[in-house]
Amino acid sequence: MARVEIEDVEVELFMRALQLRHGYDFSRYAPASFKRRVLNLAANAGCRTIIELTDRLLREDELVPQVIAGLSVPVSEMFRNPSVFRVLREDVLPVLASYPVINIWQAGCAFGQEVYSLAILLEEAGLYDRSQIFATDFSDAALVRAQEGIFPAREARSYSENYLAAGGKRSLADYYHARYEFMKFDERLKRNVTFANHNLVCDGVFCEAHLILCRNVLIYFTNTLQDHVLSLFRDSLVRNGFLCLGNRENIDFASAARDFSPVNARERVYRKNADAP
Amino acid sequence: MSASPSAVVMGCSAGGMGALRTVLGGLSATFPRPVVVVCHTGSEDVTTFCELLELASTLPVREARERQLMMPGVVHMAPSGYHLLLERGGRFSLSIDERVSFARPAIDVLFDTAASACGKDLIGVLMTGANNDGAAGLRTIRRLGGLAIVQDPADAQASAMPQAALEIAGADHVVPLKGIAPLLNQLCP
Ligand SMILES: C[S@@+](CC[C@H](N)C(=O)[O-])C[C@H]1O[C@@H](n2cnc3c(N)ncnc32)[C@H](O)[C@@H]1O
Numbered sequence: 001m002a003r004v005e006i007e008d009v010e011v012e013l014f015m016r017a018l019q020l021r022h023g024y025d026f027s028r029y030a031p032a033s034f035k036r037r038v039l040n041l042a043a044n045a046g047c048r049t050i051i052e053l054t055d056r057l058l059r060e061d062e063l064v065p066q067v068i069a070g071l072s073v074p075v076s077e078m079f080r081n082p083s084v085f086r087v088l089r090e091d092v093l094p095v096l097a098s099y100p101v102i103n104i105w106q107a108g109c110a111f112g113q114e115v116y117s118l119a120i121l122l123e124e125a126g127l128y129d130r131s132q133i134f135a136t137d138f139s140d141a142a143l144v145r146a147q148e149g150i151f152p153a154r155e156a157r158s159y160s161e162n163y164l165a166a167g168g169k170r171s172l173a174d175y176y177h178a179r180y181e182f183m184k185f186d187e188r189l190k191r192n193v194t195f196a197n198h199n200l201v202c203d204g205v206f207c208e209a210h211l212i213l214c215r216n217v218l219i220y221f222t223n224t225l226q227d228h229v230l231s232l233f234r235d236s237l238v239r240n241g242f243l244c245l246g247n248r249e250n251i252d253f254a255s256a257a258r259d260f261s262p263v264n265a266r267e268r269v270y271r272k273n274a275d276a277p
Numbered sequence: 278m279s280a281s282p283s284a285v286v287m288g289c290s291a292g293g294m295g296a297l298r299t300v301l302g303g304l305s306a307t308f309p310r311p312v313v314v315v316c317h318t319g320s321e322d323v324t325t326f327c328e329l330l331e332l333a334s335t336l337p338v339r340e341a342r343e344r345q346l347m348m349p350g351v352v353h354m355a356p357s358g359y360h361l362l363l364e365r366g367g368r369f370s371l372s373i374d375e376r377v378s379f380a381r382p383a384i385d386v387l388f389d390t391a392a393s394a395c396g397k398d399l400i401g402v403l404m405t406g407a408n409n410d411g412a413a414g415l416r417t418i419r420r421l422g423g424l425a426i427v428q429d430p431a432d433a434q435a436s437a438m439p440q441a442a443l444e445i446a447g448a449d450h451v452v453p454l455k456g457i458a459p460l461l462n463q464l465c466p
Contacts, residue, residue: 032394
């Protein structure tokens with residue numbers, strides 16, 4: 001019993017140190033997965049205990065990006081849950097097509113798999129040239145990788161299958177060059193993408209968006225932080241703007257959910273209510 | 278401090294569908310604890326999986342939803358593609374962090390977090406499977422005062438998983454599949 005109680009104290013101290021010394025606030029992250037990440041981080045940094053990691057974190061500023069990268073765990077896929085992208089293609093983009101300029105905010109973009117997925121979707125709908133994608137994450141390391149657009153070739157098969165299941169009109173291979181064990185996505189797909197650091201915990205409205213995509217990020221947040229971020233999304237969306245969350249997210253406990261109505265509840269696609277503040 | 282929640286957590290892989298039908302079918306209709314399950318092989322289409330199991334089960338079988346409280350007398354099944362975690366107050370959370378032992382959902386992730394949340398009021402059950410997921414989690418459960426039930430490897434459709442559990446975690450009870458439900462009914466009257 002004692003051992004795990006000690007770990008919980010250590011996680012708390014680590015979190016406080018990160019906040020007091022470096023300004024990152026993880027106090028409203030869901031505790032169980034946060035603890036697992038901190039334990040992994042300590043093990044990967046060769047520390048025997050979390051306290052040892054905390055000690056280094058206090059004294060070595062250069063460790064901060066590595067810690068943030070470790071806490072961010074940017075696991076993603078292209079066209080993850082293809083049916084969602086089908087709904088975006090068939091039900092959302094035709095509505096967005098009526099705007100002269102389309103702003104899309106992709107929050108928590110990880111290594112960019114969804115950014116390139118979106119760009120391809122817009123390209124095939126003939127809308128990309130009047131679209132602007134704002135891809136944000138709070139991990140600089142993830143943003144660097146997202147801008148590179150390079151993914152392991154072993155993913156090619158599952159990405160292609162997802163792309164086709166999402167209603168892709170060509171072959172995914174038309175959009176990347178395969179080199180050795182990597183695939184690099186066409187530079188042109190980035191022509192209307194802006195990558196930027198944005199922390200959903202403490203940063204404000206980022207742009208005036210017609211569509212916000214934020215999938216599998218709020219699952220890591222407690223109810224209060226989830227509610228805070230949903231309010232931020234509401235304030236960032238145009239009247240009747242769209243919001244797309246991850247496939248298994250539950251917003252029943254957030255009061256800001258009142259300001260959204262489902263377009264497709266199963267696929268977690270919502271629309272901001274016309275009378276929302 | 279509020280009392281920790283009590284629960285039964287189960288893990289299985291290859292052969293898991295059959296094993297779950299037997300165990301869930303044998304639980305008492307008034308089973309007093311929540312039952313939380315990770316089955317690697319069942320989770321691709323979790324809705325259908327739950328429906329099929331419910332046909333054999335005395336208890337309702339539902340997909341576990343994030344932020345929801347686990348319920349006494351309900352079987353909660355991990356959704357596909359996500360790790361299922363138990364938070365301290367007995368609520369579920371999900372993550373798409375890397376696979377653990379090549380699996381997501383991983384039994385170890387559920388067992389570890391449930392052990393922290395429930396302490397001694399937890400029973401872990403590990404059954405048939407062809408890998409070693411769950412062994413480390415079962416060790417955590419025992420370390421924190423919970424109870425471990427492992428299916429007798431000789432009786433399991435795939436013996437690797439219960440075998441690994443016995444080597445790494447040991448067990449409080451080693452029983453054949455048919456003995457698991459009666460034992461649970463007896464332990465949780
Ligand atoms: C699991 S990934 C989701 C990737 C992708 N959206 C998907 O569903 O495939 C979560 C991402 O959210 C980012 N994230 C976590 N907390 C954040 C915060 N406070 N602000 C911005 N991004 C955050 C992480 O860095 C990570 O890249």
